[in-house]
Amino acid sequence: MPTYTAPTRDMKFLLHEVLELSRFETLDSFKEADADMIDAILEESAKFAQDVLTPLNRVGDEHGCVRNDDGSVTTPPGFHEAFDHMRENGWMGLAVDPQYGGQGLPGILGLACGEMTSSANMAFAMYPGLTGGAAKAISIGGSETQKNFYLPRMYAGEWTGTMNLTESHCGTDLGLLKTKAIPQADGSYKITGQKIFISAGEHGMSDNIIHLVLARIEDAPAGVKGISLFIVPKFKVDENGSTSETNGVSCGSIEKKMGIHGNSTCVMNYDDSVGELIGDENKGLRVMFVMMNEARLGVGMQGLCQSEVAYQNAVIYANDRLQGRSLTGPKNENGPADPIIVHPDVRRMLMDIRSFNEGGRAFLYWLALQEDLEKYSPDEKVRERADDFLGLMTPVIKGYLTDIGFANCVNAQQVYGGHGFIEEWGMSQFVRDARIAQIYEGANGIQALDLVGRKLARNGGRALMNISAEIDAFVAENEGNEAMKPFTDGLSNAKGKLQMGTMWLMQNGMSNPDNAGAGSVDYMHMLGITMLSYMWARMAKVALTKIEAGDDDPFYTDKLITGKYFMARIVPNIDAHLAKLQSGAEPVMALAADRF
């Protein structure tokens, strides 16, 4: 049975030492969150993840969700109780608006707790996750009445939520959607249509399920300009929030998926279901896209989460499993063989994962902090800069962290040899669960296109210029520092290659947009590698400062070793990406579609 130990030491290092949250103690939301409180919350969250959610992860995979004949859905054993636990302990309201019953703590702290939940049990974490997404959409686009009515109940976990976008013939291209909304005399709408891939679509863990549904109002313009967003509750509710009769909402079937079996991914049917419009008619996508952009941070995190838990288990196995002898002489002379962690290729796989996980966590938390700054800073310049970073980096977090997170799970599974292929060892599940994160919330190719086609050039490329200047300043600041040299060299190299890639895109992407499209995923990875290099350089700086001040916690030495590994063995990937990018669209597009 796989295990999980929340990496709270690493989280505290990032929050207190690298990002130095204490700098923001005067900001709303950070006021209440001093270091002691943050640490206490992290430790409580760790317990919940480790003790309650981890043991349910294999259970969820094995049992899956069952649609009963009456259309109800039974979630895996223990999920309901775990959800009760989550609700009763207030976890769902941690980092949301106190005006609607939230606790108003910083988003970055909510994210750290979310990381633990999702590492422990990704399929379970999606029930509160989707609820958070739906509540977010209401908070962005809803009226004050809607916010007052729905948000407190959703923040409390009394009601859960879902997002209904995809139909069988349209996922990425929402302009094609067909679900209909017919205006009623009382200002409501009757919604009819079928949605697929609806995570947490039906279950009995909450009193009501608030479905947010994209639909087309009768006679709306064709394409993306005629899409509206509706609140469609599973049960109709009166003004006091009491649920009563059903609302024509039903789960048609549960999708049989490669992974995240514990989440009820439903085909949802709406049959004259009463819905409330959110915001203006035909403006539903705007709300949805703001919400989705935030959700993409959560999905990027899922890639990291599975990579983390897979790594932890692979380390345990590599230290336990005795097989063969070290190339440099026995390391376990009294045993029948050495633990496989003595083998350089096993180390290589583990270090690949470790150096990514710690760098990726830093990148993710850094961006989560930008979200808080964008929300709470009184300084307009700070907010603008943070907003720029959020725009530019969100697709990178989503695409890069999930691509590499998945590949890491595969490598962690490889450490197990044949046992990795056997379900009871749990490594297959990490691989299968992680796989979805590359696909949903906008497939990674779409993220890359969003990055090179939209985000990169926004405001004249200001976001990239800002981060480049920040990196240059960091490198300049540390010039002549010998101990920092492996980090600043690696970072300068990565940043230089990224710059060449950016130049190439500027020179060639306008004349032929296919040049940008053909290199988009490579560019996304280049930006990811550069940002992780930057994070590693910053973490190394903090570690070196501690060591120089006499701190002998081996945690800091480990950081330097792991960061050097990243520079030596991950950064070189950027050269291959650059060469591919620079080869342009021609090789990619030369073969006629009908000759494939």
Add this chain to the structure above:
Amino acid sequence: MPTYTAPTRDMKFLLHEVLELSRFETLDSFKEADADMIDAILEESAKFAQDVLTPLNRVGDEHGCVRNDDGSVTTPPGFHEAFDHMRENGWMGLAVDPQYGGQGLPGILGLACGEMTSSANMAFAMYPGLTGGAAKAISIGGSETQKNFYLPRMYAGEWTGTMNLTESHCGTDLGLLKTKAIPQADGSYKITGQKIFISAGEHGMSDNIIHLVLARIEDAPAGVKGISLFIVPKFKVDENGSTSETNGVSCGSIEKKMGIHGNSTCVMNYDDSVGELIGDENKGLRVMFVMMNEARLGVGMQGLCQSEVAYQNAVIYANDRLQGRSLTGPKNENGPADPIIVHPDVRRMLMDIRSFNEGGRAFLYWLALQEDLEKYSPDEKVRERADDFLGLMTPVIKGYLTDIGFANCVNAQQVYGGHGFIEEWGMSQFVRDARIAQIYEGANGIQALDLVGRKLARNGGRALMNISAEIDAFVAENEGNEAMKPFTDGLSNAKGKLQMGTMWLMQNGMSNPDNAGAGSVDYMHMLGITMLSYMWARMAKVALTKIEAGDDDPFYTDKLITGKYFMARIVPNIDAHLAKLQSGAEPVMALAADRF
């Protein structure tokens, strides 16, 4: 439901035009196989794969194998009938020794037919595949009596076979195995022990199952020097081959695996089972390793096979699925959207896979031809050269083709977006099935270690020198040929980088073996990329010659386009591998084992 169309056009191109099998018409085994006969066999094999095996692939995944209370195993619906079909049509004896009832056709032809079987239904293909492996071991190490007794029945498919190596505490490190063999007065042995991960271990598709079991004879030396190989039939047989009573052999359980559900992967228990020794006492591993080396070609092929079938389905989906518009203007103006194949990033994924599949097939068939030459050539020099290539390239075929084959399946699944994650579309199965090929028959890390630790330096590095000289000669021959320039440039670049990697290993691997271990997988991929570059250059030469001679089959133009893609967008990976290799063991080994 996924489909499969055997790529017989590409196979014929390789056999007749690139490898020019007609050159060998005077050799045994090739004598009977003229072009017409080869083509006829390929077409028949294609029909069997497409019509019989392909429809059973999802069935096998969904039903899996069931162990009944009496210990018997029920294979998926249709498997038994398909196996009867295979047996009745003589497919299992195609390329084996006529002295024992085989048809004696070239191994390369058998491999091509095996590719179709395995692309159509990997789990099914393992039943005849393991039988072939077990028969191989008997043909290598068995006495004339054993060969005469077992081989005809196995070549006919009347009896099937298995390989029993792994025990729960030992896979790679067979020196640790515990299964016991106790000599009996009649010269036989009583075998007792438990084996795990036994593919095709128990089923009812054949009259008997011939288990080849590694065990330790009482009082044998410890470690790898005390391991012997035994024939242990499921049912005892009399001298006429009639099966009678059971032999203490039982399936304890069926492993619940990530993929290849249609194959019965068993825990096998041997309880005083009567066994016959193969070859000499304590020399079992030698036989096993010769057999396994050949089997590794088959496993490398499995990586290619899943990549091929996943590609074919992704192409169909990419041409069918309408979503979004081309960046350069609508390509399907009358439709609601363009097919997603218009998007450069979708093309990139498809071209990545295609250029690997065609190059990988050429590499695989080239090596299969070496096996035939090693076996049938009257020229000692030719045999020696072929044997060298087999030694050097087998781990590359196994490791590189399965690593990239798996990654390609993941990319093909990505083309499907959300539907790729839903089991009924079949893409998840290709990913899950392909995954095992990286693990079994020696995990890919072991292949890489075998390559850099043993095969590379064998006979003073003669094999690598020979292939390098062959590549140099090819490049020299084509100097000044403008049309060949993209290919010879790419090939020279790859070969140059490989040479730098080899030099680095020679200079640093001896002083510290961990340097070789840390770079072994990178080196394996470098050799794989170089060989595929060479294959592409050779295929381009053939295609150009045809085009220059006025042949207007677009097949040849497609080859040039696909080969150029490989040079532009796959070869650059070699730079990243080289940089990682050259970074050496230090970054990989610096972190103490207990600090992971």
